[in-house]
Amino acid sequence: MTLTLPQQSKPPSLQPTGWLRYLSFSVDHKVIGLQYLVCGFAFYLIGGALAGAIRTELTSPVADFMPRDVYNQVLTLHGTVMIFLWIVPVVNGAFGNYLIPFYVGARDMAFPRLNAVAFWLIPPAGLLLITSYFITGAAQSGWTAYPPLSLTTPATGQIIWILSVLLLGGSSIFGGINFIATILKLRRPGLKLMQLPMYCWAMLGTSILVVLSTPVLAGTLILLSFDIVAHTGFFNPGMGGNVVVYQHLFWFYSHPAVYIMVLPAFGLVSEILPIHCRKPLFGYTTMVYSIMAIVVLGLVVWAHHMFTSGTPPWMRLFFTIATAFIAVPTGIKFFNWLATLWGGKISLNSAVLFSCGFIINFVLGGITGVALAQVPFDVHVHDTYFVVAHFHYIVYGGSVFVIFASIYHWFPKVTGRMLDEKLGRFHFLLTFIGFNLCFAPQHWLGLNGMPRRVAEYDPQFAFVNQISSVGALLMALSTLPFLWNVFASARSGEIAGDNPWRALTPEWLTTSPPPVENWKGEPPLVTHPYGYGIPADQIDLKDASGSDLWSNGR
Numbered sequence: 001m002t003l004t005l006p007q008q009s010k011p012p013s014l015q016p017t018g019w020l021r022y023l024s025f026s027v028d029h030k031v032i033g034l035q036y037l038v039c040g041f042a043f044y045l046i047g048g049a050l051a052g053a054i055r056t057e058l059t060s061p062v063a064d065f066m067p068r069d070v071y072n073q074v075l076t077l078h079g080t081v082m083i084f085l086w087i088v089p090v091v092n093g094a095f096g097n098y099l100i101p102f103y104v105g106a107r108d109m110a111f112p113r114l115n116a117v118a119f120w121l122i123p124p125a126g127l128l129l130i131t132s133y134f135i136t137g138a139a140q141s142g143w144t145a146y147p148p149l150s151l152t153t154p155a156t157g158q159i160i161w162i163l164s165v166l167l168l169g170g171s172s173i174f175g176g177i178n179f180i181a182t183i184l185k186l187r188r189p190g191l192k193l194m195q196l197p198m199y200c201w202a203m204l205g206t207s208i209l210v211v212l213s214t215p216v217l218a219g220t221l222i223l224l225s226f227d228i229v230a231h232t233g234f235f236n237p238g239m240g241g242n243v244v245v246y247q248h249l250f251w252f253y254s255h256p257a258v259y260i261m262v263l264p265a266f267g268l269v270s271e272i273l274p275i276h277c278r279k280p281l282f283g284y285t286t287m288v289y290s291i292m293a294i295v296v297l298g299l300v301v302w303a304h305h306m307f308t309s310g311t312p313p314w315m316r317l318f319f320t321i322a323t324a325f326i327a328v329p330t331g332i333k334f335f336n337w338l339a340t341l342w343g344g345k346i347s348l349n350s351a352v353l354f355s356c357g358f359i360i361n362f363v364l365g366g367i368t369g370v371a372l373a374q375v376p377f378d379v380h381v382h383d384t385y386f387v388v389a390h391f392h393y394i395v396y397g398g399s400v401f402v403i404f405a406s407i408y409h410w411f412p413k414v415t416g417r418m419l420d421e422k423l424g425r426f427h428f429l430l431t432f433i434g435f436n437l438c439f440a441p442q443h444w445l446g447l448n449g450m451p452r453r454v455a456e457y458d459p460q461f462a463f464v465n466q467i468s469s470v471g472a473l474l475m476a477l478s479t480l481p482f483l484w485n486v487f488a489s490a491r492s493g494e495i496a497g498d499n500p501w502r503a504l505t506p507e508w509l510t511t512s513p514p515p516v517e518n519w520k521g522e523p524p525l526v527t528h529p530y531g532y533g534i535p536a537d538q539i540d541l542k543d544a545s546g547s548d549l550w551s552n553g554r
């Protein structure tokens with residue numbers, strides 16, 4: 001008797017396919033990465049429109065474009081959207097989810113469902129925040145929500161703001177736990193920590209900061225909400241509370257938060273530069289130690305935001321010195337990128353232009369940061385436009401430039417098509433000129449005493465503010481060639497092939513776009529992710545798999 005086995009049918013798929021995946025509770029790390037990116041970009045456009053409203057108001061010294069309380073709402077929403085809904089989710093969630101499983105040789109993140117939960121907390125939190133403006137009026141106390149201001153401005157908007165930031169903080173913590181577990185526990189056999197691409201180290205450091213500091217913000221905001229709703233007295237001076245305690249707790253999160261925005265950007269640039277210079281990343285080991293030094297020091301410098309809050313002299317001294325120390329590992333990274341570029345066969349494409357733009361802007365922002373950490377200087381310019389200029393040089397000139405560099409670099413991986421280079425360079429030029437025109441004059445404004453967060457100012461500042469607003473207009477316009485480029489190239493751009501940059505990192509050792517579980521066969525073992533321009537006999541390839549693709553790439 002012969003036995004006929006039933007035809008093996010494909011298991012039913014629980015996940016939608018095609019475009020619907022991006023609107024679903026997908027657990028595929030690549031889908032989640034793109035969800036983070038597109039959602040983040042949508043919020044970037046909203047945050048940008050809010051910035052446009054701010055800069056329009058500031059073209060004249062009087063508040064003639066919107067009422068003052070609306071200005072406060074717009075300013076609060078702008079800061080909150082840009083930090084919590086654009087930069088943090090994109091440099092961490094978007095690129096982290098897309099790249100980290102490739103880099104560690106895994107088929108997905110350690111906790112795929114938690115990953116999807118982390119993403120799906122973001123759209124409702126963002127919508128909650130934005131709609132508060134239309135329903136009850138948004139919060140008015142800035143992204144820092146300092147009491148007593150946050151206790152005296154309308155309560156509903158402030159409570160919605162707190163709820164929204166708590167949801168976003170939860171998302172961040174889930175993401176951070178997932179990245180730590182994936183990097184430490186999901187590495188393919190044979191892959192050592194010191195062989196990981198630098199972005200993994202950056203994300204490991206960032207995630208440690210996220211997990212240690214975000215819960216402090218959450219706790220602080222919950223106490224603040226008690227003060228608002230239940231009239232407790234944690235921070236309310238009228239009830240015996242202490243506003244300076246709020247500032248300590250807030251900055252214990254929010255100084256690390258600046259590294260949560262910029263360390264991943266460091267990692268992404270460290271991936272992009274070697275490939276387009278055809279040189280190994282200079283000083284891999286010092287880069288790793290610098291990241292970890294920044295993590296440790298980043299946790300002990302928070303009170304440099306509070307030099308004018310009545311901090312005692314010993315505290316001022318400690319936090320000035322600690323902040324000065326942080327410039328050392330940061331400087332090491334800066335020189336390592338320069339050394340990577342030095343003597344390389346550099347292709348000056350859009351990804352490299354944006355990366356170099358980042359290096360220039362970041363060093364300027366770093367220098368003003370070190371200046372701000374000096375108490376005698378800071379007491380003069382604290383709460384002026386000088387501080388606004390400083391942090392925009394770093395969060396926009398740094399992180400946002402790197403987001404664009406990364407989109408130009410990884411677009412062929414995600415879509416299988418190239419972005420148009422001419423449009424890309426035009427986009428870079430407009431962004432670079434617009435950005436510097438917008439923010440460089442703000443140093444002058446601050447040094448001459450223009451306070452931040454105001455809709456009205458002394459008429460002597462009008463002309464320089466108008467220059468700044470023209471710069472902002474250029475930045476807004478620069479988005480158009482970019483968006484056109486993305487849409488047109490995704491439909492009909494030049495076919496990229498699997499590895500258009502002849503890169504050696506593992507995400508390129510598969511098809512573009514990659515299959516569902518990243519590689520058709522076994523994940524490759526990449527022991528020299530930056531082995532460009534090194535003679536083959538000097539690289540130990542004996543236990544590296546995927547080396548055939550590798551040697552083609554060199």
Ligand code: HEM
Pocket residue numbers: 144258259261262304305323324326327330365366368369370371372373374378381382383387390391394395
């Ligand atoms: C690494 C990336 C950095 C980012 C993303 C960043 C971001 C920021 C932000 C957002 C603020 C203003 C916060 C507010 O009041 O709203 C700020 C202020 C400040 N930053 Fe940075 N910063 C960075 C690097 C640095 C560095 C390297 C230093 C010094 C070595 C520094 C020193 C300061 C100081 C002292 C202030 C307080 C100024 C004041 O309010 O008077 N920052 N930074």
Ligand SMILES: [Cu+2]
Pocket residue numbers: 254255258301302304305
């Ligand atoms: Cu800080």
